[in-house]
Amino acid sequence: MPVLLKEVIDGLQIIPSGIYVDCTFGGGGHSKKILEKLNQDGRLIVFDQDEDAKKNVPDDKRVTFVPHNFRHLQRFLRFHKIQKVNGILADLGISSHQINEAERGFSTRFDAEMDMRMNQKDQKTAGDIVRNCSEAQLHKIFEQYGEVTNSKTLAKRIVEVRKTQSLNTIKGFKDAVYPVVKGNPEKYFAQVFQALRIEVNDELNVLKELLAQSVAVLAEGGRIAVITFHSLEDRLVKNFFKNGTFENEAPKDLYGNAIENELKVITKKPIIPSTEELKVNPRSRSSKLRIAEKIKVS
Ligand SMILES: C[S@@+](CC[C@H](N)C(=O)[O-])C[C@H]1O[C@@H](n2cnc3c(N)ncnc32)[C@H](O)[C@@H]1O
Numbered sequence: 191m192p193v194l195l196k197e198v199i200d201g202l203q204i205i206p207s208g209i210y211v212d213c214t215f216g217g218g219g220h221s222k223k224i225l226e227k228l229n230q231d232g233r234l235i236v237f238d239q240d241e242d243a244k245k246n247v248p249d250d251k252r253v254t255f256v257p258h259n260f261r262h263l264q265r266f267l268r269f270h271k272i273q274k275v276n277g278i279l280a281d282l283g284i285s286s287h288q289i290n291e292a293e294r295g296f297s298t299r300f301d302a303e304m305d306m307r308m309n310q311k312d313q314k315t316a317g318d319i320v321r322n323c324s325e326a327q328l329h330k331i332f333e334q335y336g337e338v339t340n341s342k343t344l345a346k347r348i349v350e351v352r353k354t355q356s357l358n359t360i361k362g363f364k365d366a367v368y369p370v371v372k373g374n375p376e377k378y379f380a381q382v383f384q385a386l387r388i389e390v391n392d393e394l395n396v397l398k399e400l401l402a403q404s405v406a407v408l409a410e411g412g413r414i415a416v417i418t419f420h421s422l423e424d425r426l427v428k429n430f431f432k433n434g435t436f437e438n439e440a441p442k443d444l445y446g447n448a449i450e451n452e453l454k455v456i457t458k459k460p461i462i463p464s465t466e467e468l469k470v471n472p473r474s475r476s477s478k479l480r481i482a483e484k485i486k487v488s
Pocket residue numbers: 191192193213214215216217218219220221237238239240243258259260261281282283284285286308396
């Protein structure tokens with residue numbers, strides 16, 4: 191069930207003959223609606239690094255599937271001979287398909303290998319991280335990406351138990367660290383798993399690369415819509431749309447003058463799901479949509 195569907199489609203202000211990019215095709219819910227708004231001259235380029243998404247791609251000559259990470263947006267648009275696009279959508283995170291497939295290792299509800307790779311051709315799994323990262327690295331991952339309150343203790347515990355236990359499976363991992371769990375175990379493991387997933391898939395860096403490239407590929411008046419699911423991502427999108435950088439202040443040139451931003455913020459505050467949407471789709475709970483428009487700078 192696509193999150194914030196109407197809000198995304200309204201926000202993109204789709205031109206029927208335009209070229210659009212869905213960076214996170216997944217089950218194709220958002221793409222389907224975009225296609226409905228396009229005429230026969232319109233084009234839709236869809237990215238998904240998970241090969242499982244391919245089976246959802248409609249048989250439609252207007253659609254091009256790119257089975258790669260959206261961090262290569264500009265490269266693949268060039269490859270398909272596209273200079274500029276009229277709109278970009280990124281609905282970040284994992285799909286329902288990925289979370290519901292036990293063996294993908296994303297969900298704390300199942301027992302499977304500690305995997306969590308969106309792209310199954312990638313080398314590094316969550317298991318590799320808990321087995322091989324140093325205590326300091328683990329501490330940083332849990333603190334920065336999961337905001338886990340006792341990240342230092344957790345890192346120490348992992349390094350201690352892995353001397354005698356393999357930490358290959360979700361159940362094995364959860365049992366091994368259970369003695370240091372603080373507060374509600376469900377919430378605690380959700381934060382721990384979020385941190386590992388962000389590290390496995392390099393999620394913050396790929397988002398930064400996508401945002402930076404989007405400015406170059408958007409046509410004037412073109413819009414970018416990004417749905418995030420946690421504050422780390424939302425902060426990056428918010429700052430980038432507002433300032434053109436990932437910091438909380440606008441960059442200045444050598445003379446101290448503010449460098450003009452090529453994006454105009456359309457959503458001063460993020461759009462969040464309505465009560466009705468939350469009722470029918472509880473997974474939309476922490477989603478936030480931000481939209482910006484490419485403008486002409488002097
Ligand atoms: C939340 S789902 C998108 C759901 C989709 N909007 C729909 O309506 O069905 C995110 C999808 O994006 C993919 N994805 C996440 N990060 C990606 C990245 N950096 N590059 C390519 N695909 C990515 C995931 O594999 C997943 O299938």
